[in-house]
Amino acid sequence: MNQIINMIIRQVMRQLINRGVSAGFDQASKIGKKRDADPQAAEAAPEELTPQERRQRRQARQAARQAKQSMKAMKRVTRF
Secondary structure, eight states: OHHHHHHHHHHHHHHHHHHHHHHHHHHHHHHHHHHHHOHHHHHSOGGGSOHHHHHHHHHHHHHHHHHHHHHHHHHHHTOO
8 A cells, every 4th residue: 555655656756857847947938038039139228228119029029928818818728
């Protein structure tokens, strides 16, 4: 009986650890993608941008955020 419980605990712990490691790598890749995605952001500081450029960047971020939320919603709806 004790062996069965230990086996189940090991399986559950392995799944939790694997999920944690995957989540960590996903977060790390997101940070790297943010740096690589916008080469202009590295060149110009926010203080050096004109109001129109700031507005354009803000709109681009909002559009990307909305697209990401839409994709998450579609994944939830089409899951089953």
